[in-house]
Amino acid sequence: MIRTPINLRASLAFAHDVCAAALAWSLLYWLRFNLDLPEPYLADLWRTLAWIVPLQAVIFTALGLYRGLWRFASLVDLQRIVLAAALGAVVVPVVLVMLQLQAVVPRSVLVLYPVVLIFLMAGSRFAYRVWKEHRLYSPLEALGEPVLVIGAGEAGARLAKDLARSRQWRVVGLLDDDPAKQGRLLRNVRVLGPIADLPAWCAKYGVRKVIIALPSANHVVRRRVAELCAAAGVEALTVPPYEDLISGRLALTTIRSVELDDLLGRDPVVLDSAGLAEWLGNRVVMVTGAGGSIGAELARQIARFRPARLVLFDISEAALYEIQTVLADAFAQLPVAAVVGDVKHAALVEEVLARERPSVIFHAAAYKHVPLMEETNAWQAVRNNAWGTWVLARAAVAAHVEKFVLVSTDKAVNPTNVMGATKRLAEMACQSLAGGGTRFVLVRFGNVFGSAGSVIPRFREQIARGGPVTVTHPDITRYFMSLSEATQLLLQAGLQGKDGEVLVLDMGEPVRIVDLARDMIKLSGADPERIAIVYTGLRPGEKLFEEVLATEEATKPTPHPKLRIAQARDADRDAVGQMVTWCEHDRAADDAEVRARLRAWIPDYAPSAGAPVKPIPTTAPSGREEVKPLPLRRRR
Numbered sequence: 001m002i003r004t005p006i007n008l009r010a011s012l013a014f015a016h017d018v019c020a021a022a023l024a025w026s027l028l029y030w031l032r033f034n035l036d037l038p039e040p041y042l043a044d045l046w047r048t049l050a051w052i053v054p055l056q057a058v059i060f061t062a063l064g065l066y067r068g069l070w071r072f073a074s075l076v077d078l079q080r081i082v083l084a085a086a087l088g089a090v091v092v093p094v095v096l097v098m099l100q101l102q103a104v105v106p107r108s109v110l111v112l113y114p115v116v117l118i119f120l121m122a123g124s125r126f127a128y129r130v131w132k133e134h135r136l137y138s139p140l141e142a143l144g145e146p147v148l149v150i151g152a153g154e155a156g157a158r159l160a161k162d163l164a165r166s167r168q169w170r171v172v173g174l175l176d177d178d179p180a181k182q183g184r185l186l187r188n189v190r191v192l193g194p195i196a197d198l199p200a201w202c203a204k205y206g207v208r209k210v211i212i213a214l215p216s217a218n219h220v221v222r223r224r225v226a227e228l229c230a231a232a233g234v235e236a237l238t239v240p241p242y243e244d245l246i247s248g249r250l251a252l253t254t255i256r257s258v259e260l261d262d263l264l265g266r267d268p269v270v271l272d273s274a275g276l277a278e279w280l281g282n283r284v285v286m287v288t289g290a291g292g293s294i295g296a297e298l299a300r301q302i303a304r305f306r307p308a309r310l311v312l313f314d315i316s317e318a319a320l321y322e323i324q325t326v327l328a329d330a331f332a333q334l335p336v337a338a339v340v341g342d343v344k345h346a347a348l349v350e351e352v353l354a355r356e357r358p359s360v361i362f363h364a365a366a367y368k369h370v371p372l373m374e375e376t377n378a379w380q381a382v383r384n385n386a387w388g389t390w391v392l393a394r395a396a397v398a399a400h401v402e403k404f405v406l407v408s409t410d411k412a413v414n415p416t417n418v419m420g421a422t423k424r425l426a427e428m429a430c431q432s433l434a435g436g437g438t439r440f441v442l443v444r445f446g447n448v449f450g451s452a453g454s455v456i457p458r459f460r461e462q463i464a465r466g467g468p469v470t471v472t473h474p475d476i477t478r479y480f481m482s483l484s485e486a487t488q489l490l491l492q493a494g495l496q497g498k499d500g501e502v503l504v505l506d507m508g509e510p511v512r513i514v515d516l517a518r519d520m521i522k523l524s525g526a527d528p529e530r531i532a533i534v535y536t537g538l539r540p541g542e543k544l545f546e547e548v549l550a551t552e553e554a555t556k557p558t559p560h561p562k563l564r565i566a567q568a569r570d571a572d573r574d575a576v577g578q579m580v581t582w583c584e585h586d587r588a589a590d591d592a593e594v595r596a597r598l599r600a601w602i603p604d605y606a607p608s609a610g611a612p613v614k615p616i617p618t619t620a621p622s623g624r625e626e627v628k629p630l631p632l633r634r635r636r
Contacts, residue, residue: 010066014057017065020120021056022049023089026107028116048105051095056088056117063087081121086116145169146205147237148198150225151213152176152184152191155239160187170531172205195225199232212238230522272495272560277305279360279495286311286358288343288392289365291319293448294407297487298362299323301329309335313357314365315342343388346395353399361396362494363389364407366423373419374541374608378594385422387583390429390576397436405494406430408444410479410507410546414604417541418591421598421605425579427502428602431571434500441497444566445505446479446546448486459517463524466529469517474536476514477545479507493563504555506562510545541608575601 029045060066063084065077093110112242145168149156150418152174163169164187173192176182181191192201198210210229214221222238229236285302289295296319299312310327314320317340325340337356341348343365366385367373373381389406396404408427411420430440447455455478462469481489486505493503514533538544555564579601582589589597595607 013066014060016052016124017060017121018057021117022053022122023122024113024116025049025052025109028112029106032106032108048096052092055091055095056084059084059087059091059300060464069396071135077125078122081118082127085117088117089114120267131625141286145209146172146207148172148192148201148205148207148210149174149189149213150176150195150198150210151163152178152181152186153214155168155215156213159187159211159239160189164188172207173201175201181364195228198225199226202232204427207234208307209235209237211448212236215239219600226523236523262624270375272492275495276491280305280307280491282306282308283359284309284311284356286313286353286356286361288313288361288363289407290314290323290338291316292364293483294487294490295362295364296323296326297483298490299327299366301484301487301491302362303327303331303334306334309356311335311337311339311352311358313339313341313343313352315340317636343392344383346391349395353401357399359402360405360494361401361403362405362407362490366407366426367418368409370411370417370419370541371539373422374417374539375591378418378591379589381418381422382425382594382598383578383583386418386425386429386579389426389579390433393430393438393440396436396501397433401438403439403441403497404495405490405497406442407441407490408502410444413546415602416543416606416608418594418598419541424602424605425576425598426572427568429576429579431500432573432576439497439499441494441499442502443490443493443497443505444502445481446485446507448481448483455513455516456520459520460524463531468534469521469531469535470536471514471517472536472542473544474514474535475512475544476538477510477512477544479546480511480516481505481507489562492560496558496560496563500568502568503558504566506564506565543608572601 024470026045026049063080065080065084092113093105096105147163147169149159149163149171153176156174156176160171160174163171171189173190174186175193175195175198176191177194177196182193184191201207202210210225212222214226226236280302285307287295287299287302287310290299291314295312295314299310300323303310312320312323320338320340324336327334327336339352341352343363344348367377367381367390372396380392393404406426409420411417412424412427413420415421415424427442430442434440459469489505493505497503517533518528521531555566558565572580579597598605599607
């Protein structure tokens with residue numbers, strides 16, 4: 001069924017094309033007789049026009065010539081116009097013959113009619129587009145902020161073209177180190193010179209922002225440009241990375257500030273997307289600590305693989321509501337269950353697992369702030385990190401959960417603080433339950449950029465206040481990775497990990513915290529000479545460097561280049577049983593007693609110097625202390 005265009009612009013375009021058809025036919029008659037059309041042929045012209053105009057109108061509408069806007073006329077529109085004219089050149093003679101009209105049509109008119117019609121229709125459209133773009137985006141009328149684009153490759157060319165339509169930005173030039181490109185025009189924008197000349201061009205054109213259009217460039221190039229921008233006193237912006245552009249997650253014009261993780265030497269993560277889709281797709285997946293940084297990003301990443309249901313579990317109502325809202329906006333069709341609860345609440349955990357029946361659990365709920373857990377809160381760290389993990393893991397076995405992925409930390413290796421020791425104890429709790437039907441996979445990694453409570457937000461606040469920036473020690477180092485990279489590797493580890501395995505993420509090279517602080521000061525555009533860096537001394541439980549693997553452990557490779565298997569020592573089931581018995585007491589132990597217990601259960605735990613440790617009591621408050629077995633409650 002042919003639908004007549006009703007939109008005003010489409011109606012005007014339709015009227016234009018019909019008039020063009022009539023004009024082309026009439027003009028050719030007129031030219032055929034040297035601008036002097038005799039009377040018999042004038043009557044023939046009117047008789048044939050009465051059929052040609054409706055025929056072409058039907059053809060124009062049937063071919064969908066009025067779905068687009070003239071302002072965006074392209075080769076696709078030209079192809080449709082050529083097809084419409086060619087079809088008309090075939091149909092018109094056939095219809096005239098079939099109707100046996102008593103009219104003489106010169107052969108030159110029939111041959112030249114489609115050519116003239118194409119010229120009139122296509123010429124009008126492209127002339128309108130040129131006029132419209134010149135009027136809207138003429139450099140004489142550009143009021144946008146002047147910017148320089150780094151990179152004259154495909155990304156730079158596309159960005160220059162897209163920004164030409166923006167009233168926010170005005171590209172004054174491109175910079176590229178390729179001599180063959182320098183001095184040439186790219187999308188009507190000149191390649192001014194090499195990247196090293198950035199400060200001079202910024203000063204000449206009054207540029208305050210520079211856009212790095214090198215989505216596949218390594219961190220060395222990005223760091224060099226960022227340092228040049230800092231030296232010139234301008235802000236460095238960047239386009240999304242190459243993998244985000246290819247996947248369609250982000251558009252090229254999604255411009256953002258350069259962040260620290262852009263300057264790190266991290267290769268993009270290659271995921272087994274097919275395997276993850278098969279593993280997580282159409283299954284119920286549960287994430288504990290879903291309101292935290294890691295948990296929330298895990299939930300977002302898992303949602304992309306279309307699980308049958310996503311269960312979000314967190315003790316914080318506000319954080320849980322926030323991630324639930326984010327998922328509802330981004331994945332409207334995804335069934336989500338948001339459960340406010342504590343992993344230490346055994347009855348609630350068992351009820352949730354029995355009701356939701358998850359196939360996979362990602363356990364990210366934990367207390368992770370080292371100084372906060374080291375003093376005053378050590379007892380809560382053991383109960384939440386170690387005992388809470390055991391409560392959830394035991395319930396997972398009883399509920400026949402297929403796989404349980406524990407989010408661990410590099411601080412669990414040769415721990416010197418309570419937080420790291422309790423995470424090692426959590427690993428031991430999972431290892432003690434391995435072989436019971438549920439496969440337990442333990443994943444260790446270091447610090448994550450931008451996570452709640454990390455050093456990055458604190459540095460950002462201090463810089464915004466004008467300093468000083470506080471660093472505990474000039475030689476302190478940490479492993480860092482981006483939140484997206486960490487969660488993607490967590491998913492990959494969960495997919496390929498076997499029961500009881502401890503997998504270690506490749507964290508790259510350790511980063512000096514003081515260098516991190518200096519980079520942040522430069523990226524913020526602040527004057528490094530005015531913002532002081534003050535050393536405050538190591539905090540309780542803090543050590544100069546973190547280890548990825550314990551000294552007595554070795555690793556072996558996996559099929560994924562960024563994952564390795566740690567051949568960890570066997571878990572001490574007696575120690576886990578003592579921990580369970582001790583944590584079930586309705587009382588609070590002081591920090592010294594907690595350290596004594598941890599040191600007894602974890603041979604490689606060495607409390608930091610000055611941390612009080614007292615002898616382990618031989619009896620519990622209720623009488624003789626005994627080690628309970630590790631019960632597994634099976635669902636009937």
